[in-house]
Amino acid sequence: LEIVRLQKQASRVTELAVRRFEAQVLDTRSLQYDIQQKIVETENEINFLLGRYPQPIPRNAALFESFVPDVVKTGVPSQLLENRPDIRQAGLDLKAAKLDIQVAKARFYPSLGITAGVGYQAFNPSHLLSTPESLAFSLTGDLIAPLVNRNAIKAMYYSANSAQIQAVYNYERTILNAYIEVANLMSKSSNLQSSYDLRAQQVEALNQSIEISNFLFRSARADYMEVLLTQREALDSRFDLIETKMEQLHTWINIYKALGGGWE
Structure with a gap:
């Protein structure tokens, strides 16, 4: 002005x-x-x-821009899924159906941490192709039972009611859904970090453009409107950078919620 x-x-x-x-x-x-x-x-x-x-x-503005939770950078252990109320409920349903919850955990729980890149590889893929019969063998009998006991285990399966089989399927589905939800959020966190890094480079480039436009104006080689437009572009890019960081923070909050509200 x-x-x-x-x-x-x-x-x-x-x-x-x-x-x-x-x-x-x-x-x-x-x-x-x-x-x-x-x-x-x-x-x-x-x-x-x-x-x-x-x-x-x-x-603290500097902390806002640089803050990244360590647990998100390195991944989260899959055992944290046990904090989720839906998984706890599915486990209680298994107990109510008189099935062994510890065996179910050993069979269905992913064995690795949850990161943006691991995805379904953390699961033992065999359980995705399991039949109700093999599921019941695992949940009602010893996983390492001698062959002579197979008939007894098979009899236990045939005596299992539909509520027990449904409880098994529901437990498997609940764990799979929880894992996918957290894995999606971890992937989103990783992609937002990459986006933030690129936007930060954009802000730096536009800040340098402001210095160049001011120099050109002082040298009578550019109109002042060019200076103002460059400043506006730099300011808009700065707003976008802050919005990306805010979305990162919201994603980390959602990861915390998706894990049942705790890191322990």
Whole structure:
């Protein structure tokens, strides 16, 4: 605005340009009050959760940009799925059907950690092709039972009711669904990190473009509108960078929730 006023004094622009820049400055200034209101409301939500009256919440911009939970970077152990209420419920249903929950865990639980790239390889694929008969053999009899006991185990299968078989299928489905949900979120976290890194490079490149455009303007080789447009592009890219980081944080929260609310 100051520069376009100087240009008007030098008869290089008209009053129209001055008024347009004045309007832009006023619009930009008005944005801060919307942001300040969002800050107050968010801080008070946090204060409510902490059981205290409204007060400022200390923030660290550098930590916001650099924060990455270690557990997300290295993956999470599949045993954390046991914290989920749906898996606990499926396990209780197995017990209610008088089936061995420990054997079911050994057969159906993925043996590796959950990362963005492992996916279904963490599972023993044999159980995906199991028949109800083989499932019942595993859950109602000894996995290493001698062959002489196969008839007894087979008899136990034929005596199993439909509720028991359904409980087995439901337990398997619940674990598989939980694993897929967490694996999807881990993949999303990894892709968002890659996107964030590229956006950070974009911000750096546009910041350098601002310096170049200012130099060209001082050398009378560029119009000041080019400087402003470059600054606007840099600011928009900075907003996109922050939005990507916020989406990362929300994804980590969702991973925490998908694991039943704990890392232990």
